[in-house]
Amino acid sequence: MNLRTIEKSTWVYLAIAFLLFVVPFLVTGRSIQFLIIQIFVFGIFAMSYDLLLGYTGIISFGHVMFFGVGAYSTAVLFDRFEPTIFTFGLAILVSAIIAGVVSFIVGILTLRLKSHFYAMLTLALAGLFLVGAEKWRKVTGGSDGFTFGLPDMLRDSFTLYMLSALSLVLLFFGLRRMTKSPFGKVLVAIRENESRTESLGYQVLHYKVIVSVVSGVVASYSGVLYILSLRFVDTSVFATDLTIDVLLMTIIGGVGTLIGPIIGASLIEFAHHWLSDLSDVHWLFERWIILYGTIFILIVVFFPKGIVGTLADRYIRWRARRTE
Amino acid sequence: MDVLVSLAVNGLATGMLIFLLAAGLTLIFGLMDVLNFAHGGLFIWGAYTGVWAYHMTDSFLLGIGTAIVIGLALGLVTERLIVRPVYGSHVQQILITLGFMLVLQECIKVVFGPDQKVVSPPSYLEGSFVVGDIVFINYRLFIIVIGLVIFFAFYYLFKKTRVGLIVRAGVMNKEMIQSLGINIKLVFMLVFMVGAALAALSGMLHAAYSGVIYAEMGLEFSILAFIVVVIGGMGNFKGSLFAALLVGLTQAFMAYYVPALSLATNMLLMAIVLVFRPQGLFALR
Numbered sequence: 098m099n100l101r102t103i104e105k106s107t108w109v110y111l112a113i114a115f116l117l118f119v120v121p122f123l124v125t126g127r128s129i130q131f132l133i134i135q136i137f138v139f140g141i142f143a144m145s146y147d148l149l150l151g152y153t154g155i156i157s158f159g160h161v162m163f164f165g166v167g168a169y170s171t172a173v174l175f176d177r178f179e180p181t182i183f184t185f186g187l188a189i190l191v192s193a194i195i196a197g198v199v200s201f202i203v204g205i206l207t208l209r210l211k212s213h214f215y216a217m218l219t220l221a222l223a224g225l226f227l228v229g230a231e232k233w234r235k236v237t238g239g240s241d242g243f244t245f246g247l248p249d250m251l252r253d254s255f256t257l258y259m260l261s262a263l264s265l266v267l268l269f270f271g272l273r274r275m276t277k278s279p280f281g282k283v284l285v286a287i288r289e290n291e292s293r294t295e296s297l298g299y300q301v302l303h304y305k306v307i308v309s310v311v312s313g314v315v316a317s318y319s320g321v322l323y324i325l326s327l328r329f330v331d332t333s334v335f336a337t338d339l340t341i342d343v344l345l346m347t348i349i350g351g352v353g354t355l356i357g358p359i360i361g362a363s364l365i366e367f368a369h370h371w372l373s374d375l376s377d378v379h380w381l382f383e384r385w386i387i388l389y390g391t392i393f394i395l396i397v398v399f400f401p402k403g404i405v406g407t408l409a410d411r412y413i414r415w416r417a418r419r420t421e
Numbered sequence: 422m423d424v425l426v427s428l429a430v431n432g433l434a435t436g437m438l439i440f441l442l443a444a445g446l447t448l449i450f451g452l453m454d455v456l457n458f459a460h461g462g463l464f465i466w467g468a469y470t471g472v473w474a475y476h477m478t479d480s481f482l483l484g485i486g487t488a489i490v491i492g493l494a495l496g497l498v499t500e501r502l503i504v505r506p507v508y509g510s511h512v513q514q515i516l517i518t519l520g521f522m523l524v525l526q527e528c529i530k531v532v533f534g535p536d537q538k539v540v541s542p543p544s545y546l547e548g549s550f551v552v553g554d555i556v557f558i559n560y561r562l563f564i565i566v567i568g569l570v571i572f573f574a575f576y577y578l579f580k581k582t583r584v585g586l587i588v589r590a591g592v593m594n595k596e597m598i599q600s601l602g603i604n605i606k607l608v609f610m611l612v613f614m615v616g617a618a619l620a621a622l623s624g625m626l627h628a629a630y631s632g633v634i635y636a637e638m639g640l641e642f643s644i645l646a647f648i649v650v651v652i653g654g655m656g657n658f659k660g661s662l663f664a665a666l667l668v669g670l671t672q673a674f675m676a677y678y679v680p681a682l683s684l685a686t687n688m689l690l691m692a693i694v695l696v697f698r699p700q701g702l703f704a705l706r
Contacts, residue, residue: 156515210699213456213511217651218695220644221688228685337640341523348516387531390524397517398506 110273110356114266121258130254131326132370136363137261138323141268143346143358145315150344151352152276153308154288155208156216158340159223163200163313165230165335167192167320172330173236176245185248192317200313204306220337227335242331251325261322265359268315273355275311284308285353345393351403360404365389423555428673434561436669437568438630441623442642443649443661444575445616451592451656453609455504456511458518460620461643462525463499465636467492467621468628469533472540481543481629488625489618495525496617500610526639535636542629564626571619572662579658588612592656620646648691654701663703 121130142164149155171188178184203222207215230237237243250256275281283304286294295301324330333339342365350361368389400407446460467488475484503521507513541547542560549558579585587608591598599605624642628634645668653664668687676683694702 150512154512156512206696207699210695211511213515214651214695214699216515217647218692221648221691221695224644224688225685225692228688232681341519344516344519386523387527390520390522390527393520394503394517394524397513397520401513 110269114269117262117266118259121255127254130258132366134254134258134261134322134326136359136366137265138319138326139343139346139362139366140265140359141261141322142316142319143343143350143362144268144272144355145312145319146343147347147352147355147358148272148276148284148308148312148315150347151354151357152281152288153284153305154291155305155309156213157219157309158216158337159219159221159226160312160316160343161335161337161339162219162223162226163196163316164320164323164339165223165226166195166199167317168324168330168334169230169237169320170195170317171321171324172243172245175247176243180246180248182248182250185251189318189321192321193314196313196317197310200310201306204309208305208309209302223335223337223340227332230332230335238331240332242329242333244329247325247328257326261326264318264322268318269355269359272315276355280304280307288353345389347403348393349396349403351405351407351409353402354405354409357403357405423553424677426555427557428677429670430557430561430565432670432673433666434564434630434669435672436666437564438623438627439645439649439669440568440662440665441571441619441626443646443653443665444571444658445613445619446646447650447653447656447658447661448588448592448612449616450650451658452588452595452612453504453508454511455508456514456518457499457504458515458643458647459499459503459521459525460616460646461639461641462522463492463495463617463620464624464627464642464646465529465634465639466495466525466624467618468624468634468638469529469538471621471625472538472628472634473533475540475543475625481546485622485625488621492618492621493614495621496614497610499617500613504613522639522643526636529636529639533636537633537635538628539633540628541632546629560630564630567626575658645687648687650701651691652694652702654703657701657703660701660703664701667702 120133124130124133142160145163146157146160149157149160170192171185174184174188174191178187199222203215203218207218231240251260276284283294283299286297286299287301287304291301320334324334346361346365347358348361349364350359351357396403402410442460442464446457449455449457470491471484471488473484474487475481478484499518499521503517504514507517542563546560546563549556551557577585579589587598587603591605591608595605598608624634649661649664649668652667653660653662668690671690672683672686675686682689
């Protein structure tokens with residue numbers, strides 16, 4: 098491979114990725130490592146969401162169902178079988194298959210319709226999954242949830258950190274490769290002008306279904322990681338709040354980029370962490386969602402590209418002025 | 422038999438409340454092509470402010486009046502500040518109104534406190550009467566009557582008056598209406614305000630019906646209203662009545678006969694409609 102053909106930004110990302118693997122040697126506090134693991138998990142979840150929202154222009158209100166599917170399949174498998182690495186692999190496989198099948202069916206049914214139908218049907222389905230998890234007590238333990246044992250290897254917070262960091266980095270580069278491929282270009286074309294893309298001879302529906310399946314499978318994997326870090330599962334993994342969280346992460350960080358959702362995830366996870374501490378100082382901080390929602394509205398109106406998109410635009414303009 | 426009738430009354434009452442909520446939403450969509458996810462926020466603001474006025478003054482009518490006024494005012498604010506910048510883009514509308522929904526819901530907690538509030542209907546609407554062996558609860562009948570009155574009032578307004586004509590024509594072809602010299606933006610704003618007021622009224626009536634209100638109702642009812650609009654056909658006023666009654670009745674009967682599935686009823690209904698008739702059961706076009 099010729100090193101010169103690699104883009105400059107790839108080196109930057111590789112350097113950041115390398116730093117991520119150094120961090121756990123410097124930051125050893127369990128709670129802070131846990132927080133960073135959460136950021137990685139939600140970074141993956143938000144990236145998968147951005148494949149739909151940012152790259153293809155599909156709004157899903159039920160993305161949490163894939164997350165929940167990943168979480169529950171893992172928890173149930175660890176609960177029923179010996180907690181070994183093999184079970185872990187099986188959990189990833191099973192959740193990917195379920196998420197893939199569900200997203201395929203949903204996609205086939207509604208992606209040919211206007212955008213809000215997909216939003217509504219995914220919302221409805223996520224609601225059904227939540228109700229299902231509450232009612233199917235034999236397997237899910239209902240709303241009380243259950244704890245489960247992990248293989249010895251995954252119990253250590255350092256290993257878990259490395260696993261989620263590695264997952265984030267690999268998925269980031271993998272998805273980046275996908276979005277830069279001709280396939281990714283077609284997705285962006287669909288977002289920009291669906292009927293024109295169709296009249297150019299692309300089977301728009303095929304592309305949309307494929308991306309929704311990829312997105313669902315990646316989201317389910319983030320659910321797997323999430324539940325490993327918690328070692329406890331309950332119906333909250335299907336809550337609509339999580340969909341809204343991931344929506345905010347994507348929008349605030351920057352739609353249509355992959356690094357944006359990761360940045361959004363870190364900001365929002367940190368905000369969750371620090372603001373819930375601040376609520377002891379003043380009760381108004383408990384209502385931080387107001388602030389959150391207001392920022393969100395302002396971003397949708399004034400910076401529809403989010404933090405990363407806006408900064409990138411500034412940078413491009415600044416470079417253009419300098420080269421003049 | 423008596424069970425069937427009381428379930429039906431129950432379902433119709435719920436349906437009427439949902440209709441009031443969804444009517445505004447469907448008009449806003451039909452006329453302005455706006456997907457307003459903040460509709461449930463207007464609903465809870467109507468409920469909380471109405472109940473506040475009702476408890477302060479001990480007058481239920483004043484509570485209803487307050488809810489309607491607050492609904493009109495919030496409708497104006499929502500249309501001006503939130504929806505106007507994003508006309509034409511569905512994705513942005515969904516996102517921004519969802520954000521506003523969260524803000525409205527949290528503001529309720531700041532102003533009125535995060536706890537549930539208990540409400541009961543005024544004494545003259547409380548109680549029940551018996552016909553044969555069937556018990557009728559007064560407040561439920563009251564809601565059904567109010568719902569029917571509002572439906573027919575609006576139906577008359579749409580079919581017989583000039584304003585109604587403009588709105589109906591606007592739903593069909595707004596560019597044409599504009600070129601005929603009618604200020605369509607003003608019509609948009611008025612329809613939005615009226616829709617918001619209906620949602621607020623629905624919230625107030627629902628408060629005394631269910632007996633308890635809480636801020637999270639906002640998102641729940643936003644979703645419920647959308648389900649009804651999807652089932653009834655986007656932009657169809659009459660369709661939203663039928664769909665709301667269908668949802669209300671199904672909910673009531675499922676809760677009685679198949680309680681395990683009652684939570685999933687609405688979602689199932691919508692999923693079925695979306696799969697087999699995505700334009701809605703009573704679609705115009």
